[in-house]
Amino acid sequence: MQTSPSRTAHWQSLDVHHHMHPFTDHVELANEKPMVIERAEGVYIYDSEGRQLLDGMAGLWCVNVGYGREEIVDAVARQMRQLPFYNTFFKTTTPAALELAHKLSTLTPEGIDYFFFSNSGSEANDTNIRLAQSYWQLLGRPERKVIISRNNAYHGSTIAAASLTGMASMHDIPACPIDGIVHIANPDWYACAQDMTEDEYGLQTAQALEAKVLELGAENIAAFFAEPIQGAGGVIVAPKTYWPEIQRICRKYDILLVVDEVITGFGRTGAWFGAQTFGIQPDLMTLAKGLSSGYLPISASGVSERVAKVLRSKPGRFPHGYTYSGHPAAAAAALKNIEIMERERLVQQVGERTGPCFQNALARLLDHPMVGHVRGHGLMACVVFSPDKTRRAAFNPLGGFATKVRNHCFANGLVTRAVGDGLVFAPPLVITEAQIGELVHKLRKSLDEVLAHGV
């Protein structure tokens, strides 16, 4: 048998020669070589050299019940033996997809009772665009098709979801953004509003929606898409004045409110969904990631009675779907994942204990000379660095310092991700208070090391 280092070198060589990575600069990667992640247990991942890292990102904001859940493996194996696949296109259905749709209806906000399955968050957002536009079309209002999204939003990587996304780098390809999707300001109080209270700023940014509606004409608008907390954009938590005003505007102008809960869903904010944490009543929801804790790919569009009634009562086919919509093995994984979350009361645990513990432990980093801002909710957070805290100054180049701290975190056995001048965290929901202590200790140590080596 080969020894570990040569196994690692073998995999790294295969990676260089045959593998194209998402969201990666391949020139940079060829020089640095990827870390090969071989196994995982609980909140820890292990690389091919046997190094243990605390996974402060739950995979990619998704492994909510933690790694190594044999029960999910068994549930999937049982399902695959019985029925590995069947489609739901042609007046057929499968028990696993039905049980999952029913289970979801008991957890999602009041009125969200129907579920359309896809395989990824991006696909579920594409589906939601089509559901929203079809709704208006079926009501005889086809001109109501413009979608409003927000700056700095992340909604996915298909051409439509990337167009919904509000990051300039995602629009830097000829296909994007597609027509009919517009963006408004996002409520990033720390970065944008030194001279205003959070509440004032929350109201002002929410009113950007009303201004856009009046500019384009409500009669042309289908829906407003938003994450309850912007995740990949840097865990931007809206001031408390924001969501009530957004809800008011959507109601006043009869605009469908679509909440993208791909990250905030399934306990991340201390409730089953961010919509419940922030008192939002959506017309459509986007669910993925924590739905199956990433054990198999599956996503869903949650559809309200208002939208479902129209789509289900008019004759004619909704011309949309994926081969693997409602895949039985993925649905079985999701069902078992939810059963574990309920049995272990993980959502309550995040809401009452580990969420507040995590936010308080990170907030104590504000005594560090380089930490300018800490924000988050439940088990998602961003720690923002600044070379001059009183002015909330940014680093030049933006993110240079955060990237160094992130590299030291990796070397110290902690996975995190740099976003602008911040580091974002979203550990598995099973993280204990002691492991939260370990995470914050490793972060502070890494920060001190970067400071000691000179900024």
Ligand code: PMP
């Ligand atoms: N919406 C949000 C809020 C996300 O964070 C993501 C992925 N990070 C997506 C959609 C896209 O999901 P996927 O990568 O599964 O397509």
